[in-house]
Amino acid sequence: MFAVDTLEFPGLGNRSYLAAGPRSAVAIDPPRDVDQVIVAAARRGVRIAYVAETHVHNDYLSGGLELARLTGARYLVPAGAAVSFPHTPVADGDAVTVDEDLALRALATPGHTPHHTAYVLTEGGRAVAAFTGGSLLIGAVGRPDLVEPRLTERLARAQHASAHRLADALDDAVRLLPTHGFGSFCASGRAPGEETTVGAERAGNAALTKDVDAFVTELLAGLDDVPAYYAHMGPANAAGPAPVDLTPPEPATAEGIAARLAAGEWVVDLRHRVAFAAGHVPGSVNFEAEGSLATYLAWLLPWRRPVTLLAASAGQLAHAQRELVRVGIDRPAAAATGDPRSWVGPGGRLAAGGCATFADLAGARAGRDDVVVLDVRRAAERRAGRVEASVHIPVHELRDRVREVPDGVVWVHCASGTRATIGASLLDAAGRDVVVVDDGFAAAEQAGLVPLRPSS
The missing domain is CATH 3.40.250.10 (Rhodanese-like domain)
Structure with missing residues (x-):
């Protein structure tokens, strides 16, 4: 009997998956902070035998390379992806045995990227789930405009063909488990629900209900802004992201905070907007820890600009660090928690709004x-x-x-x-x-x- 654990990352609007049999499992599109994937496998009492990427991601840094290193798993990456680290390339139709009657078969689904690949999970030879990455999503598809502007229309047409290929290859009852679509800017729309099947998408997804020309016209007309930090994610994923360091940052003193602001660095207050309005360090900016912290801070922060974090608690700070490493903001320059009056020091005054x-x-x-x-x-x-x-x-x-x-x-x-x-x-x-x-x-x-x- 198989099981699929869903790891949700609402701050980025993505999901990762762990599909397990009695003894072994495969991790699909893992986050950069891989400890939670390892914990999920430990709870199941299984070893991670494979790590599989559906594509080179544009919206977050993958933990696939590090997870494969830590667990000894084979790292499956679409054959068309130009990556520079050791991996097992997978082409359309390739299959691996995950555990006993549980297997994973690659299905080429270009569109979100030229090399995009979905994975069909089979039990006893029968398809039971499909990990669709940025291909067929819940009520939408992955964006086709993140690779190269000149390829956008071609990839949009490929998305339509790939959606039909998935629908034609799978029974209505098969679960569709996409990576994007839960708020990610990699998706062409927001998921209208939390779960779906091939049959549900066949009935309601525009990629499966509209002809290709109407679908492409509608898709291209609805494309939204692209976060600026996306330009850095693809190259970093192709090179292979480094392991993360989630240890507490250097403590920030009132004098140090003032010096960093004077130097043009960013001081980010993670507290709720009401608390920030009541009193904050003059010159600091407010990105709430809950919500889309990683997306908007990475989007607005000049790339590689040092950032100091101010938090209400150590727990809030730790949460923010974990969110931020997923988009390449690896180590805060410094951090402080607790009473904001201590962030300006004796004689200092908090600003209010x-x-x-x-x-x-x-x-x-x-x-x-x-x-x-x-x-x-x-x-x-x-x-x-x-x-x-x-x-x-x-x-x-x-x-x-x-x-x-x-x-x-x-x-x-x-x-x-x-x-x-x-x-x-x-x-x-x-x-x-x-x-x-x-x-x-x-x-x-x-x-x-x-x-x-x-x-x-």
């Missing part, structure tokens, strides 16, 4: 003339509805466009408050007077701030 709702914003607009509304959502979100007379600068562009924000008190909003606090803290560090709109965007409509017919 404001948090408000869309209803508060409507009231402020009615009573004063210095209110500037800054929308930091992505363009695709704004097209669906906007606050009237608002300025639009997506949060990932704000660092380089601060001077474009008009004079006045800047009320920063997104869809929920997470990106708004990032944007507001960037402006606060630049000396602007800011208010975070800590509210869901639906409340903007209720407050009468959204025109009936939105425009871009």
